[in-house]
Amino acid sequence: MESDLSQAFQEELTCFICMSYLTDPVTISCGHSFCRACLHLSWEDSQVSVQCPMCREPSQQKDFRTNIVLKKLVSIARKASLMKYLSSEEHKCVTHKETKGIFCMENSIYLCRPCSDSHEHRGHRHCPIEAAAEGQLIRLIIREEMIRAKYRRCYPLPSKQEEENIECMKKEANYYLEKLRKSEAMMVQKSKQLREMYRELMAMSHEPYVVLLQDLDDIFRRSESVQLSKPLAMKPEIYALALSGLTERFN
Template identity: 30%
Template sequence: MDAVELARKIQEEATCSICLDYFTDPVMTTCGHNFCRECIQLTWEKAKGKKGRRKHKGSFPCPECRELSPQRNLRPNRLLTKVAEMAQQHPGLQSRDLCKVHQELLKLFCEDDQSPICVVCRESREHRPHRVIPVEEAVQEHKEKVEDRRRRILVEFGKVGVLLEEEQQRLLQALRQEEEITAARLRESAEALEQQRHALETLLLRLEDRSQREPLQMLQDMKDPLSRKNSVSVQYPETTPTMLRTVCRVPGQIDVLKTFQEDVVPDPATAYPYLILYESRQRHYLSTPPDGTPCSKDRFLAYPCAVGRQIFSSGRHYWEVGMNLTGDALWALGVCRDNVSRKERVPKSPENGFWVVQLCKGKKYVPLVSSPTPITLTEPPSHMGVFLDFEAGEVSFYNVNGGSHLHTYTQSTFPGPLQPFFCLGAPKSGQMVISTVTLWVKG
């Protein structure tokens, strides 16, 4: 007898023939059959009212062999109790290993239906034309497929790692070259300025020397210095732009960030009274008219701003904002603490609970924090991505269309829960689109 048949036999011996489940408090009748105590008692209770049973008072037929057995002679079967407990705990003896239809062991695997079947199912009309293999072979094939997929994942991620490493080196090389070119131009400008300074100092010394002579002699000797003065012209060096052209663009990064994307929606209860919110999916205005509308404690009164309905206190979150703005647009975008000042104008900086970037007059795109080298873009992005990693203490901003990183705020921890933050500067600034909600300032 193999292990499977042995497990099947133990399972049969540990099963009550009345409830078809593992024995609970098993007892043995005088004829030697075993049942759950509660099952046999209920069976005998039902038999009490039947005709012809009164002459055998206190004795009832065994459900297995119909032999009369006195009820008082029921004996506990402690050994069978142990067997039932072992069968329940052993993973190979679970009911899931049996066919639900035929109560036979699931020894075969139907590849067409991708399900285990028993030998009786195999001969049925449903499975007869299907490809069927032993369960052990199916398990081995599955293991081989998993191992092959594991190797393929490692290979493909290895390829991506190599490509990312090559792209990283390319960007770093481009940045080094840009640094060298800019530094060389600055050195050339500095050398030209130094030469001009030296020439001017020499001329100044000659003039001072002649100023100490007698008036008549000084006038006679002025021809030479004046001619030198006319030959010396101040040459201002060409402006050397210090704005970096090499952008931080990691291939596939936006696709990875999108796995954390959430449906962020502005909260109309917090919106500035003249900030209009229109829900395109439901085709109606979310904000209320400003005339005669009472202002709640949550509403922004100092800026044309609103915050998202979501409050983040853990995890990673990503959302995108589309912008159709005019050339002189003023806007800010990012996250803020859930308890920032909404009635007074304060600098939108991390010290005041704002981690945002802004666009000023269509050209300057800067983080609102003291920085010697603010971020500047030649053109404002039309599609912005914001990524919050709460545990890491980071808020990052991306140009979605170009796939480039723009700025990251980093700190040890955030002081409390954060909310998405949106701000438009003035009427005719254009529109922001967050999820299905469009924002603009009423003129």
């Protein structure tokens, strides 16, 4: 009975899209909840109407507040899973036979209480493992939002009016449109890099706390490099009469 209840509880805290624990959960108008990042990826190609990924009911809203109750319940479930892992015999300190419940911030390793007070680690920054994992998860969510915002700025969905303007510009200047296509191709490549990095960060945020405590410096360095690199801006030189809207589109 207890195991059935635990399984049912876990299913309610699982995102229908990624099938993992809800991360930064949001609830849409139909009542279903999803990870914020999963919902954004599911809806990013929709220009007009969007639907619930689960029941397909149309939704008019795209920006949501975090479901605080669900977020707390997921945190409780994640911590319970972590405590179960920490209580296993294989996780106990070989020297002191105590559970390694402390995370060393300097060396990114697990320690038991006597080890944390030893001469080797006494001067290092320590914190409970669950607190360290929560901190890493928050860092990942913040970085997800940064990458998503960068992606939307680099590659926004065109409106109907913008599409009409593009058709008009094609008729006005085929020569400059060829250069424009090359510039847009660079922007598409940039957006793909940002999208892939966003997916990687999102996937990492769904990992168990134990995985979150591993060295994340590499993925953060790569996400920084993706954000810093950008295509060169174009400055078209128009020798004939001014073409309405073309220069603004290049910029």
